[in-house]
Amino acid sequence: MDRITExxxxxxxxxxxxxxxxxxxxxxTGSTVKFFIxxxxxxxxxxxxxxxGVTTSRQTSSLAKGWGIKLKxxxxxxxxxxxxxxxxxxxxxxxxxxxxxxxxxxxxxVALNSKRNIWIxxxxxxxxxxxxxxxPVEVVPYGSHQLxxxxxAADMAPTFRRLPDGQRLTTDAGNYIIDLHLAVIEHPQALAxxxxxxxxxVEHGLFLNVADAVIIGGEKLxxxxx
Ligand code: 5RP
Numbered sequence: 001m002d003r004i005t006e007x008x009x010x011x012x013x014x015x016x017x018x019x020x021x022x023x024x025x026x027x028x029t030g031s032t033v034k035f036f037i038x039x040x041x042x043x044x045x046x047x048x049x050x051x052x053g054v055t056t057s058r059q060t061s062s063l064a065k066g067w068g069i070k071l072k073x074x075x076x077x078x079x080x081x082x083x084x085x086x087x088x089x090x091x092x093x094x095x096x097x098x099x100x101x102x103x104x105x106x107x108x109x110v111a112l113n114s115k116r117n118i119w120i121x122x123x124x125x126x127x128x129x130x131x132x133x134x135x136p137v138e139v140v141p142y143g144s145h146q147l148x149x150x151x152x153a154a155d156m157a158p159t160f161r162r163l164p165d166g167q168r169l170t171t172d173a174g175n176y177i178i179d180l181h182l183a184v185i186e187h188p189q190a191l192a193x194x195x196x197x198x199x200x201x202v203e204h205g206l207f208l209n210v211a212d213a214v215i216i217g218g219e220k221l222x223x224x225x226x
Contacts, residue, residue: 004122004124005031006217007122007123007217007218008031008032008035008086008121008122009035010217010218010221011032011035011121011122011215011216011217011221012032012033012035012036012120012217013039014120014217014221015036015084015120015215016036016039016040016042016084017039018082018084019043019051019082020049021047021049021050022051023051023052023081023082024051024052024053024054024077024079024081025040025051025053025054025080025082025083025084026053026054026080026083026110026111026114026117027053027054027055027056027064027069027083027084028056028060028083028084028085028086028103028107028110029056029059029060029085029101029103029106029107030085030100031086032086032120032122033060033084034063037063037067038067040067040069041064041068044068044069045068051070052070052071052072052077053069053070053071053072054071054072054073054077054080054110055106055110056103056107057102057103057172058172059101059103060103074109074110079113079115080110080113080114081114081115081116082115082116082117082118083110083114083116083117083118084118084119084120085107085111085117085118085119085120086098086101086119086120086121087119087207087214088100088205089125089132090121090126090127090211090214091127091128091129092128094211094212094213094214094226095130095188095206095207095209095210095211096206096207096211097133097135097136098136098205098207099135099138099177099204099205100133100136102136102161102169102171102172102177103171103172104136104138105171105172105175105202105203106172106173107207108203108207108210111207111210116213117211117212118211118212118214118215119214119215120217121214121217122216122217122218125216126216129185129186130188130206131182132183132184134159134179134180134181135179135180135182135185135191135204135205136161136178136179136180136205137158137178137179137180137195137201137204137205138173138204139175139177139200139201140175140200141170141174141175141176143199143200144160144176147198147200147201148160148178150198151178151180156180156181156182157180157181158178158180159178159181160176160177160178160179161176161178161179173202188206188208189208192204192206211226212225212226213225
């Protein structure tokens, strides 16, 4: 296992230790969350924990089902006690960019219906400012080429997210992803507002004021609370 993967494993497995009997748990998406889910499934089986999972993507649903974790949709639960999710980049304010796995829309819905959100990341993702990771924007397919041109005119270096065969990637909700290559985001709140006002944008990958804590894997595991 390489160093980054080892840090993801460490953060994911530690997060599994935070789950207690009876919790409704939001299950994020990605390779770090995979370690969390595997460890959680192990605890459920070994300790007989009664846990209900609420997933953020088809990918996570099939992973969690494979491990025998009981699942409900976000609309079937009163609220989610704790969501554990990954992130693509986190800054020192605990704001982040998510959506590298194209699950940002459902991830944001689950996060906003959670009493507490914890992100699990490796050290390489923790930066002073956001923007090194391209910002995913989920857009309605109709008019998306016009939207791309608008982002180009605003110097946001947009690209459609594509599959290896060149086809545009379609999200679980049937939308496209446009990645904005911004290098650095000086004003995340203003950018979030601009994107939210743009017709055709369904959701963006700026998760501001969402994470209550971040667990960073590394030689020493670091937990930063908001
Ligand atoms: C998916 C996400 C993921 O949480 C993010 O991409 C991190 O993934 P990984 O743990 O594989 O690095 O936002 O939309």
